[in-house]
Amino acid sequence: MAKFLIAYSKVIALRDNLPASTSVESYYIEQYHSLLESFREVIGDDVDEFRVEDTEIKPRVISHGRSIGTRYSAKSYCSKNKLLSKLEGLLNYITMQSPKEDKEKIIGFRSTQ
Numbered sequence: 281m282a283k284f285l286i287a288y289s290k291v292i293a294l295r296d297n298l299p300a301s302t303s304v305e306s307y308y309i310e311q312y313h314s315l316l317e318s319f320r321e322v323i324g325d326d327v328d329e330f331r332v333e334d335t336e337i338k339p340r341v342i343s344h345g346r347s348i349g350t351r352y353s354a355k356s357y358c359s360k361n362k363l364l365s366k367l368e369g370l371l372n373y374i375t376m377q378s379p380k381e382d383k384e385k386i387i388g389f390r391s392t393q
Contacts, residue, residue, distance in 0.1 A: 288374065291315050305356070308358075316328075332362060
């Protein structure tokens with residue numbers, strides 16, 4: 281359970297500390313994918329559905345003109361919304377898969393039902 285809570289906490293921390301911009305550097309995607317591997321090891325489920333597709337990670341256009349063509353950034357980026365949709369999906373999946381006792385620890389309260 282400790283490894284699970286550590287991985288879960290790291291995903292929450294990643295989500296809560298993403299930059300304010302509309303896109304994120306590939307560094308954040310790499311961090312997220314590393315956490316997905318942690319979940320795979322801990323819960324034993326295939327969580328590839330929650331990976332950000334490689335096609336979503338690409339350099340930004342930094343300039344464009346007829347005489348110079350299109351210039352791209354050295355770093356690759358992904359839409360922050362895309363990362364968040366995958367990340368939130370993972371968190372929802374994990375919460376729904378957890379036994380009732382673990383859900384209480386994860387979400388911080390008990391159901392009255």
